[in-house]
Amino acid sequence: DAGVTQSPTHLIKTRGQQVTLRCSPISGHKSVSWYQQVLGQGPQFIFQYYEKEERGRGNFPDRFSARQFPNYSSELNVNALLLGDSALYLCASSPLLAGGPDTQYFGPGTRLTVL
Amino acid sequence: QKEVEQNSGPLSVPEGAIASLNCTYSDRVSQSFFWYRQYSGKSPELIMSIYSNGDKEDGRFTAQLNKASQYVSLLIRDSQPSDSATYLCAVNGASGGSYIPTFGRGTSLIVHP
Numbered sequence: 610d611a612g613v614t615q616s617p618t619h620l621i622k623t624r625g626q627q628v629t630l631r632c633s634p635i636s637g638h639k640s641v642s643w644y645q646q647v648l649g650q651g652p653q654f655i656f657q658y659y660e661k662e663e664r665g666r667g668n669f670p671d672r673f674s675a676r677q678f679p680n681y682s683s684e685l686n687v688n689a690l691l692l693g694d695s696a697l698y699l700c701a702s703s704p705l706l707a708g709g710p711d712t713q714y715f716g717p718g719t720r721l722t723v724l
Numbered sequence: 725q726k727e728v729e730q731n732s733g734p735l736s737v738p739e740g741a742i743a744s745l746n747c748t749y750s751d752r753v754s755q756s757f758f759w760y761r762q763y764s765g766k767s768p769e770l771i772m773s774i775y776s777n778g779d780k781e782d783g784r785f786t787a788q789l790n791k792a793s794q795y796v797s798l799l800i801r802d803s804q805p806s807d808s809a810t811y812l813c814a815v816n817g818a819s820g821g822s823y824i825p826t827f828g829r830g831t832s833l834i835v836h837p
Contacts (some may be wrong), residue, residue, distance in 0.1 A: 642823075649732070651812050651827030652768065665824050699767055709823050710758050710814070715767035 611635070613702050613716035621722045622690050630685045630719045634702030640664075641683040642713070643675060644699040652699055658683055659706040687721075695723045726751040728815050730828035737835055743800040745831050747813030750794070757789055757796045758825065760812040768812055772798060803835040 614633045622628050634641050640659045644652035657665035658677035677683045681702075687694055697720050703713040727750040737743045745759075756775050760768035774780045774787040774796065786799040796815075800807055810832050814825040 650829050651728070651730075651814070653827070654824050657824065667824070703823070707823065709756060709773065709816070710760075710770045710825065711773060713770075713823065715769070718767050 613700055613714050615698075615700050615716040615719050617719060618717070619720045619722075621724065623724050624690055624692060626690050626723075627686065627688045628690060628721060630687075630698050630700075630721070632683045632685070632700030632702075632716060634681050634683070634700075635704075635714055638702035638704045638714075639681055640703040640706055641677055641681065642701045642703070643683070643685050644701065645669075645694075646697040646699060646718075647693075648696070655685070664706060690723045692723050695721060697721075726754075726815070726826045728813055728826050728828035730813050730831050732829055732831060734832040734834050737803050737833070739803060739805060739835055739837050741803050741835075743803045743807065743833055743835070745798040745800075745811050745813075745833065747796045747798075747828055748794055749796070749813075749815045749826075751815065751826075752791075752794065754794075754815045756816045757787070758814040758816070759785075759787060759796075759798045760814060760827075761807075762810045762812055762830065764809075800833075803833075805835050805837055808833055808835050 642657040643655040646652040654667040656675045697718045700716040759772040762768045772787040788797045810830040812830045813828040
């Protein structure tokens with residue numbers, strides 16, 4: 610079975626632009642979570658979606674938004690990019706809403722560079 | 725604001741030695757604790773979870789939890805060069821049933837031959 614996939618792998622944008630990152634969960638997984646990992650830091654939770662509804666939101670500005678589609682894939686959108694948005698964006702899928710990390714699988718991430 | 729603190733390292737140990745990685749957390753209501761390994765340029769992978777005070781062993785790895793001291797550690801016995809990675813501590817509190825962990829910044833471990 611295919612694992613969690615994310616696209617694109619790498620992305621370069623300039624300040625003020627908008628970006629959309631995509632995630633396809635493992636087949637049968639209904640929960641998708643997004644994390645931001647700045648270089649030298651641990652991942653920071655951004656959003657969780659389960660059954661197409663937002664079920665958790667981290668401490669990020671409104672420039673960050675996400676959605677989940679009927680096939681459970683998800684998009685993360687970031688508007689008005691800042692230099693500080695440069696990071697590895699990780700998507701993780703799980704079959705459960707409340708499952709722990711032993712049921713959560715990370716994708717390879719999208720490396721976003723903002724110039 | 726939940727905080728999880730880790731020494732960023734690097735922690736350098738010789739091959740075959742015991743590597744000791746430490747983590748403290750601020751939220752007393754935290755229920756579950758996890759250690760992830762992250763190789764450079766890769767995504768994190770779960771290696772240990774611990775939920776109650778004491779030690780939990782899995783192969784060469786031992787996780788230790790002391791809720792009174794708000795302290796969790798990871799011991800790696802017989803360290804190998806392939807263990808060289810960043811080790812992330814993560815803590816999950818009660819969040820309406822969702823798994824929303826707070827991660828530390830990670831400790832870089834270097835195992836030299």
